[in-house]
Amino acid sequence: MNSQPLRALVVRIEGPAESPEQSEEYLDELVFLVHSAGYGVQEVRSYSWRRPDPATFLTKGRVEEIKALLDEKKDNIDFVLVDADLSAVQVRNLEKAWEKPVTDREGLILEIFARNARTAQAKAQVELARLEYELPRLAHRWTHLSRERGGIGLRGGGGEQQLEADRRKLRRQITQLKEKLEAFRRQAEVRRHGRETLPRVALVGYTNVGKSTLMRLITKAPILVADRLFATLDTTTRKVVLNGTPFLLSDTVGFIRLLPPRLLEAFHTTLAEVREADLLLLVVDASSPGYLEQIRTVERTLETIGAAEIPLLIVMNKIDKLTPDQRELLEESWRAQNPYPTVFISAVAKLNLEALYAAIVQLLAEIKKQGRETSSRPLS
Numbered sequence: 001m002n003s004q005p006l007r008a009l010v011v012r013i014e015g016p017a018e019s020p021e022q023s024e025e026y027l028d029e030l031v032f033l034v035h036s037a038g039y040g041v042q043e044v045r046s047y048s049w050r051r052p053d054p055a056t057f058l059t060k061g062r063v064e065e066i067k068a069l070l071d072e073k074k075d076n077i078d079f080v081l082v083d084a085d086l087s088a089v090q091v092r093n094l095e096k097a098w099e100k101p102v103t104d105r106e107g108l109i110l111e112i113f114a115r116n117a118r119t120a121q122a123k124a125q126v127e128l129a130r131l132e133y134e135l136p137r138l139a140h141r142w143t144h145l146s147r148e149r150g151g152i153g154l155r156g157g158g159g160e161q162q163l164e165a166d167r168r169k170l171r172r173q174i175t176q177l178k179e180k181l182e183a184f185r186r187q188a189e190v191r192r193h194g195r196e197t198l199p200r201v202a203l204v205g206y207t208n209v210g211k212s213t214l215m216r217l218i219t220k221a222p223i224l225v226a227d228r229l230f231a232t233l234d235t236t237t238r239k240v241v242l243n244g245t246p247f248l249l250s251d252t253v254g255f256i257r258l259l260p261p262r263l264l265e266a267f268h269t270t271l272a273e274v275r276e277a278d279l280l281l282l283v284v285d286a287s288s289p290g291y292l293e294q295i296r297t298v299e300r301t302l303e304t305i306g307a308a309e310i311p312l313l314i315v316m317n318k319i320d321k322l323t324p325d326q327r328e329l330l331e332e333s334w335r336a337q338n339p340y341p342t343v344f345i346s347a348v349a350k351l352n353l354e355a356l357y358a359a360i361v362q363l364l365a366e367i368k369k370q371g372r373e374t375s376s377r378p379l380s
């Protein structure tokens with residue numbers, strides 16, 4: 001097995017109304033995604049927005065420009081990542097034009113998820129999403145391969161009959177996985193009902209903001225913390241007692257902008273802990289310039305999964321990365337615009353944790369008293 005990571009040419013298309021700061025930030029995040037999938041970034045091309053060409057997504061001129069670049073760097077680039085939702089036909093045409101494997105955003109995030117899934121349930125969820133992603137793409141010369149083959153690679157042409165057999169096999173696997181996931185769902189439901197009496201608190205937020213760090217800090221459980229995107233894919237739940245108040249705390253998968261809907265759907269069962277929580281701790285990386293947009297992404301995702309009505313405590317984390325002036329400015333501007341319960345903390349530098357704990361306990365007491373009517377949402 002070759003230990004050197006596969007190297008990508010990363011192609012990004014700026015959104016029609018993107019600011020230069022946003023473009024830079026989205027590109028950084030994209031590069032972080034590629035690294036989180038275990039690949040290297042060899043070259044990056046950012047293009048301004050154009051109406052997608054149905055055949056190749058990119059304009060003819062850009063396809064040719066990238067072909068020239070690939071010819072020049074032939075041996076240093078193993079595949080091309082186009083940060084978009086490509087159709088099966090677009091992938092096929094681009095691979096033909098470039099003579100390199102091509103993957104899109106969903107394919108990349110699927111690989112990260114596949115790498116990070118630990119429990120049988122998370123693995124089955126990722127596998128289902130992957131098979132559904134691959135089904136319409138089976139007819140390709142180059143394709144995204146399963147993990148056994150170490151990611152992106154070449155696939156031999158198999159003929160129509162073989163293709164039909166492959167499709168049937170995939171559909172069978174998909175049906176089996178769905179049955180398996182339904183069994184997991186029922187088990188989880190039984191488990192949750194078995195401990196109905198304790199209030200439930202769930203950590204939610206953008207990926208890499210420090211949810212698992214907080215989980216580890218509060219529960220003392222040996223939870224994985226890592227500086228990569230989507231380190232956590234499973235839900236962990238622990239009983240905690242804070243200032244005499246017992247509750248269940250859950251840590252689960254993080255969100256990201258343009259998260260493929262299929263993946264969110266695949267994680268329906270994992271996200272049940274979020275849907276059924278009494279209180280959500282919305283963890284934010286306050287040191288990220290895009291934190292407001294990240295909060296909006298999280299809110300939209302919460303809506304999609306049916307958790308929009310649950311009371312929130314905003315946990316502005318990583319304030320150790322801000323200067324005292326920046327901290328003050330952030331806190332002032334946030335509080336001026338948002339009446340929502342918010343604490344400013346650092347999970348790593350252990351700043352303000354008492355305020356966080358007190359806020360959780362107080363909100364749980366209020367929720368208990370008033371039911372879910374206390375719901376208060378930021379930035380609606």
Ligand SMILES: Nc1nc2c(ncn2[C@@H]2O[C@H](COP(=O)(O)OP(=O)(O)OP(=O)(O)O)[C@@H](O)[C@H]2O)c(=O)[nH]1
Pocket residue numbers: 205206207208209210211212213214224225226227228229230231232233252253254255317318319320321345346347348349
């Ligand atoms: N400077 C600083 N770094 C932090 C803080 N909290 C977490 N981190 C770092 O941020 C990175 C991500 O932390 P995690 O706890 O794994 O984040 P997460 O939200 O669980 O991320 P995913 O599970 O990947 O979605 C790690 O490198 C942490 O050490 C903090 O308060 N300050």
Ligand SMILES: [Mg+2]
Pocket residue numbers: 211212213224225231232252
């Ligand atoms: Mg995590």
